[in-house]
Amino acid sequence: MAVEPLSQKEIEDRLAELPGWSVDDAGRLTRSYRLGSHVAAAALVMHVAAVQDELDHHSDLVLGYNTVSLSVHTHSAGGALTAKDFALAHRVEDIAPGHGGH
Numbered sequence: 001m002a003v004e005p006l007s008q009k010e011i012e013d014r015l016a017e018l019p020g021w022s023v024d025d026a027g028r029l030t031r032s033y034r035l036g037s038h039v040a041a042a043a044l045v046m047h048v049a050a051v052q053d054e055l056d057h058h059s060d061l062v063l064g065y066n067t068v069s070l071s072v073h074t075h076s077a078g079g080a081l082t083a084k085d086f087a088l089a090h091r092v093e094d095i096a097p098g099h100g101g102h
């Protein structure tokens with residue numbers, strides 16, 4: 001089933017429920033987390049990767065020094081933001097605190 005682009009209003013409403021997340025200049029949903037160590041950040045990357053495979057929806061996931069950054073849009077919707085991007089963001093929000101991510 002095709003996934004539809006969200007309207008600007010829908011994006012704004014969904015962003016309001018995701019503190020820390022924003023839409024970047026390229027129109028991608030993005031957030032960076034800070035963690036207690038580089039290994040803790042790497043563990044979060046692995047956990048997010050597993051969630052992304054489960055959802056069959058994948059962000060660009062960047063491991064830095066004690067940081068993890070995600071940006072995501074929906075390739076199959078021509079790079080628009082869709083409900084799939086926000087579903088992934090909520091799942092990441094659920095797991096990040098368990099790794100000390102904030």
Ligand SMILES: C[C@H](O)[C@H](O)[C@H]1CNC2=NC(N)=NC(=O)C2=N1
Nearest residue numbers: 056057058059073074075076077
């Ligand atoms: C075949 C597979 O379902 C698709 O390529 C999936 C995989 N992960 C994806 N991730 C993202 N971000 N957008 C997509 O459209 C997408 N499509």
